[in-house]
Amino acid sequence: MVLIELTPSDDISKPQPRMVKADEASVNGGSATTAVESASGYGSDGYATASETELNETDETERKEEEKNRSDSYIQEDNAKKGDMSSATSTQSSSCENREAPIQEMESDMSQLIEDAMTLANDLKLEGNSLFRDGLHLEALSKYELALQAVKDVQSSTEIQSVCLANRAACFSKMGKHEETIKECTKALELNPTYMKALLRRADAHEKLEHYDEAINDLTKILELEPSDDQARRAIVRLKPLADEKREKMKEEMIGS
Numbered sequence: 001m002v003l004i005e006l007t008p009s010d011d012i013s014k015p016q017p018r019m020v021k022a023d024e025a026s027v028n029g030g031s032a033t034t035a036v037e038s039a040s041g042y043g044s045d046g047y048a049t050a051s052e053t054e055l056n057e058t059d060e061t062e063r064k065e066e067e068k069n070r071s072d073s074y075i076q077e078d079n080a081k082k083g084d085m086s087s088a089t090s091t092q093s094s095s096c097e098n099r100e101a102p103i104q105e106m107e108s109d110m111s112q113l114i115e116d117a118m119t120l121a122n123d124l125k126l127e128g129n130s131l132f133r134d135g136l137h138l139e140a141l142s143k144y145e146l147a148l149q150a151v152k153d154v155q156s157s158t159e160i161q162s163v164c165l166a167n168r169a170a171c172f173s174k175m176g177k178h179e180e181t182i183k184e185c186t187k188a189l190e191l192n193p194t195y196m197k198a199l200l201r202r203a204d205a206h207e208k209l210e211h212y213d214e215a216i217n218d219l220t221k222i223l224e225l226e227p228s229d230d231q232a233r234r235a236i237v238r239l240k241p242l243a244d245e246k247r248e249k250m251k252e253e254m255i256g257s
Contacts, residue, residue, distance in 0.1 A: 114154055121147040121160050128167060137171040144168045162192040169201050181205040194225055203235070212243035 128143030144164040151157035169184035185202035188195055203218035216239050222232040 114156070117151050117154055118157060118160070121150040121157065121164075124150065125160065125164055125167070128164070132167065132171060137174045141168055141171045144171070158191050162188040162195055162198070165191070166195065166198045166201065169198065169205075173201060173205060178205040178208050182209075196222060196225065199225075200232075203232075207235075207239065210242075210246065212239050212246055215239055216243060 124143050124147035128140040128147065131137075131140035131143060144167050147164045148161055151160060165184050165188035169181045169188065172178070172180040172184060182202055182205045185198045185205070188198040189202070192198070199218045199222050203215045203222070206212070206215035206218065216236055219232045219236045219239070222229055223236070226232075
């Protein structure tokens with residue numbers, strides 16, 4: 001019998017290590033490196049492969065960090081804008097206050113000037129009244145005039161001006177200057193149309209100048225303002241015949257001429 005010896009063939013390959021995918025290794029509870037080592041029988045070559053879970057966790061962490069950074073950036077920008085607006089508002093407010101301060105000072109100074117002028121005018125009026133009672137009518141006139149000059153540019157001085165003008169009219173009446181009395185009373189009534197004393201003094205001056213119709217007109221206005229004024233009513237009754245007589249006389253003069 002002949003014996004045949006078998007020899008190794010070059011066509012037969014050596015067993016190759018089985019490669020295990022990363023996801024398979026992960027499912028089986030091991031890493032990709034461990035699976036390869038187990039299959040091949042060789043140790044790790046020094047390179048570790050991260051799992052998909054680790055990658056996903058890293059991506060999620062980075063995304064959150066980026067969102068946080070963007071949020072912080074927006075907050076910083078918003079705070080910066082608010083700070084700029086607050087600074088601008090503060091600057092504008094300060095500027096307005098700086099502009100208002102001189103105006104307030106001017107208004108305060110003007111109010112003080114007006115108050116001083118009114119005080120001076122009243123003092124001069126009182127001095128005039130004292131002189132009038134003493135019969136010093138010319139001197140009283142001068143005091144009333146000075147009082148008028150003191151408040152000539154003060155809009156709120158209407159009352160004291162009308163009083164001083166009516167007092168000047170009284171001085172002229174005492175001095176027998178009835179035309180001047182009428183002028184001063186008219187000025188007083190322009191400032192205060194319901195000033196009873198001015199109406200009465202002008203009516204008296206008109207009567208003394210025999211301007212009976214004009215006197216009756218003033219007395220009628222007094223009755224309109226004060227219907228219970230018996231003095232004005234009696235004066236009208238007394239003056240009407242005189243007014244009629246004067247008109248008849250004027251007609252005769254016109255016919256005769």
